[in-house]
Amino acid sequence: MTSKPIKIAVTLAALMAVGGGLYLAKRPATAPAPAPVSGAAAPVGSVDAAAIGAQFREVLAAHRKIIVLLADEQAQSAQLREETRRVGQGLFHDNQARIARLDEALAALTAPGNAGRFEAIDALLSYVESDPDLFDADRLAFRELLQTLLADVAKDSSLPAIKVHKRISEDLDALAEIERNYEKEIRQIFGRFEARAIELKRERWDDYVAHLKKRYTREQILKEYGVVLPYPAAPAAAAEADVKKDEAEIFGTALPKKTVVLTFDDGPHKRYSEEIAAILKQYGVPAVFFSVGRNLGSLDAAGKAKLSAGAEVSRKLMADGYAVGNHSFTHAQLSKQTGDSLKGEILNTDVLLKAINNERAPLFRFPYGARNGEGMAALAGAHLKSVMWNIDSLDWADPVPSSIADRVLRSVDKEGRGIILFHDIHERTVKALPAVLDRLVADGYQFAGWDGSTFKVSKGATPVAEKTPVTTGYGNSWAVVIGIDDYAKWPKLQYAVRDAQGVRQSLVEKFGFAPERVVSLKNAEATRTNILAAFHDKLAHGGVQRNDRIFVFFAGHGATRKLSSGRDLGYIVPADSDPNQFATDAIPMTEIQNIAESLTAKHALFVMDACYSGLGLTRGAGSSSFLRDNAKRIGRQMLTAGGGDQLVADGGPNGHSVFTWTLLQGMAGKADLNGDGLITATELAAYVAPAVASVSNQTPAFGSLPGSEGGDFVFELPGETEFLSPTTTQLSTAAIALNSKLDASRPAPGEERKAAGAPAGAVTVKDLQGVEQKIVTPPTVPTSARQLAQRANDRGLQLYKEKQYAAAEAQFTEALKLRTDFALAANNLGFVFYKQEKYPEAARWFENTIKMDPSRAIAYLNLGDAQARSGDVAKAKGAYRTYLELAPGGSQAVYAKQQLEKI
Structure with missing residues (x-):
């Protein structure tokens, strides 16, 4: 057998692993079958043996996590090494406290007054000796506990106690052998040992560490103990040498x-x-x-x-x-x-x-x-x-x-x-x-x-100055939002008004459109005369300037009429239109085109949640210097819900059509396809069109209206500022299910596009004539670490609302890697842990939040909840009281007072 030295875990360079088989010992046939340590068991006297068994497993888990944290220590950066040691020490001292409690519990368990003590001890020893999940190195975690148990049993002079004492002594001998095994080289072959309850497996330490790394990751352990390491800082322009x-x-x-x-x-x-x-x-x-x-x-x-x-x-x-x-x-x-x-x-x-x-x-x-x-x-x-x-x-x-x-x-x-x-x-x-x-x-x-x-x-490195944030450069923002359910002569609809209300709310609350510049028409208000007046009087002559933007949303019926030339002409249908006369009392798309050309705004985007055909659209395109070029070009664009022979798919979540629900999700951040914090009309179409087509019979269309100079309407995503708390609303089951389908429909980046011969970043979308076109989303604009952190937090918030907790945790972690003092992301990461019932981990991150921002009242409330769930009543009360001091009239003040009375 060829042998070579093997590097041991926790960077134990001096240790050598031991080869050989991995065998389980069998208890003698006369011995009782070991009871499951962590299963339900009746208390022995006043001592809960099952609880002791569960604590044994927790001791092992901490032992394993420490090894994973410190494995390959010499390869770690200085900062990572410092943090892993600090968290490892925290794990160790938590385990020491756990062992101290176990010492007391074992003393009570082994007291002569407990009639069932030997059965309970047998179960504990059987777990340590022969549980199939244990590696040899795992068993070293129990050495001090077995020594305590040995001393406790030695106080009992009965024959069963003497037998148990002998058994524990043999187990400690086996543990000593395990310790020695890891000091030997692999070429050493062991002879047969005298049969013991713990039969040595002699696995390689590297195999043991590899096994542990499948269960735990260093990053996750650090995160659970309140640590997210930032990305390595760029080298300082000039390092300071003096100390x-x-x-x-x-x-x-x-x-x-x-x-x-x-x-x-x-x-x-x-x-x-x-x-x-x-x-x-x-x-x-x-x-x-x-x-x-x-x-x-x-x-x-x-x-x-x-x-x-x-x-x-x-x-x-x-x-x-x-x-x-x-x-x-x-x-x-x-x-x-x-x-x-x-x-x-x-x-x-x-x-x-x-x-x-x-x-x-x-x-x-x-x-x-x-x-x-x-x-x-x-x-x-x-x-x-x-x-x-x-x-x-x-x-x-x-x-x-x-x-x-x-x-x-x-x-x-x-x-x-x-x-x-x-x-x-x-x-x-x-x-x-x-x-x-x-x-x-x-x-x-x-x-x-x-x-x-x-x-x-040594002094720290000079921080790198952040880049100037990108902006869209618009003046004022205007909108016309129309929703019609209650038609006089057309079939009534159910979702259009709510769709319009949802879009208006997003424009005003998320994107900062001034309410007085958002014209809303619903049901009977949305007559042909009022719709045209909204464009001609309130927009064309209402103070719109050349640097402004206009967003138009229509939800209602659409219709298509074939002209004598064979060309289709599409219409939007006002509330007072007659189906038999819509060619004269509906609004043709040619009129919409004329309105678009008459507007003085830099960019205008028309979104029509109605299915029709009849207007050819030109191709949209991206630019490597997008923001600079986009500011120079007039943009007139349209996104429609489907073709002329298609019906709008109603019945989406929250009382919206499928198209408008997808549109709102895109505007909420999902359409930021290049992650720069900007959503262009092109990106919105690239997100909405394929997604809607994948879950309905609609084929949304998109393009630039004739006369457009290639400009692209832009939404600038505001940074989310919500600190997650119990009052944060999450999506309904139906909404989450539809979003899952929408997200699943998106192809892997570049795969289908390359197959179709399109450039990277291109998406196939139909124009209003039903002809496929390739649209290219804008490339990523360089942004600062602070902006990237905000975007990651925003994505995390969106994922949290969809109850995708693992993905949300990853995004909040990313935000903290980019910006170590980001209190918002720290709180939100803590709340994701809280939702997963990981209360100690949540408390650590709420404490981090408070350290970053001591005035943030909601973090104290969250901390109180986490500590209360962890059983730390005194600290929970302190956190609730601090919340009430900071926010005596806050929205959660009543709740905080109730918690103080309850705990």
Whole structure:
């Protein structure tokens, strides 16, 4: 068998994978069948065994996510590496809290008073030993829990307890073997091991990591923990080389060459802290232990320290000459804390440390390295100094001691000096430490305690100036909107008036048409005389200027008459027309053409939700310098719902025809085919015509009216400003179903167009004579990152309303990559998580929103909802109260008060 070294996950360069088969152990025939750990089970005594099993699975999930986050770490950018470590530490500490709760639950489960404890323990052990979903490396996640379980069972002297104790001991031996396996090269062949409950599979670590990456992605894990990394910034025109010395914090980069400081966080631990101190004493090296206050004791109502057993561990460390510093009271992320809460995290632990020994080291380490200006000021007020690190052992993530040691040594070789971050709450750190010290001593490194050294920081790159936003350059905007359902002599319609109302609302509310410049005619108002007067009197002589635009919408009957020449002539039918005389009392398309030519506006677009034929249209075209050229050219264009022998398809969503519904969806943003924030009439037709044809018997037509100079009517999409909340309306089931069909009808970019011999960006659309033509949409206009972020947010909002949550999440993520301080997108991403019942993830993004925009009241309301659903009642109440302070008369004030009363 050929062998070669294999790089191990979490960039464990020192580890080598083990080949061989993957076999499941079989329990003896006399043993009871293992009960499913996560299934429904009756509580044992007062302990819910099924809940314990579910927590075991959560411990495993966090273990796996940490590995995925940190895999291939050396290939990550510095920013990605920093964020993955920060989120990984958050995952780790969440898991530590979960394990602490499990320790208590296991102690209760194994109490002699619980008659069913052995069945429950059997189910847990069977899961760890033989669940088919577990890899060997997965089982390392349960090592500390099994050690706790072993100690708990040892308190019971009954025969069944003795048997269980033996079984757990064998499982721990197997876990030790798993750990050793990952330290061997693939060429090593293992002989047969004595049969155990955990039969070693010996899979390659790379295979294990590949398996995990199928379940999780690094980007998704980061996003769920409130992180979206921006796209890499463009190189600055001139990088600033000078660096500034900041004495507020120490990173270790200013230490003398070949000098390191050993630091240990999160203790004191009842067992491992003293073991680490004993190792340090053997080598004669100093260290700093950063203690979490709740591990030392508590404070009574008067603020007096009440020390616990953990304080005695710290007392011994201080007595042995080791510095013991402050690591906050609860290990909270202090960058998100303010006021008394933040000060309490710092000062309460300081009180406890002083109660142990007034000579405590005046050092502080922010949990996760997360700090803010207020936190730094609080440290200064307490006369404490912040100590960071520049070498991370990742012992909180890496389950294999030799890998931890290798990583530290490689990092020290690279950095040449610095502060090393360890944790004194892991057995693996105890095992890794001697190997690290042996090598550093041999290489001539010095070990320093805290010496007050400062650190260096480099200024950030100069931001790239944003491009000037593109604009359409119009003066005023005018519109004539006509809808007729109630015909006197023609068949009555059901949807035309609502279609007209929907178009008017979009023009006024979305595109900023002044209401006084929008002429609306419905039903009996839409006579032939009034329609013509609207064009001639209110538009032609009503103040329309050469730089203006005009939008005309008609929903009603259309008709076609064949002339003696054989040519078809189309008509729009007013409310007072007679079917027997429509040639004289309807309005022919030639009249519409004359009206279009008489208007002084730069661009006019006629949209007719009526089916007829009878007007030839010229071909539309795009331009590489679209906005500049378009501003010089007169544009007269028309989009119709279908041909003369076709009926309008009514019965669309929300009381609209299929054509008008599709038109409104296009105007809402779907017709922005090149993503530049502009919707041209050509793009609108390119979106509407194929989509309508795919779901109905209509064939919409489009083109430029004779006399047009090639100008293209343009809508400029406004940036959406809605912060998603429970009041945000979503589309009906029918609307979502139709939109899905419309979107599905669109060909893959360029495929059908190339097949038809059309240029890239071309779409086949019929003109009013039924002849196919190729229209070309305008190319993308360069835009700034800020504009691109806004467009991504807008698409996300549209997708959210269609309940396409995964696609919406992707768009809001894109917006945040482009613009890291985009509070709107942060809130909306959080709300997508909320809708998917991912409440902790949602809360993180609402907190991000508030950090970006502290005055945004709706984000506090959303945060309160997410925290309430997560079970964090105290924080939820605080968020609701803040909302009421910011918006006492807000639309959701009543709701917020109700929530405060309910929770």
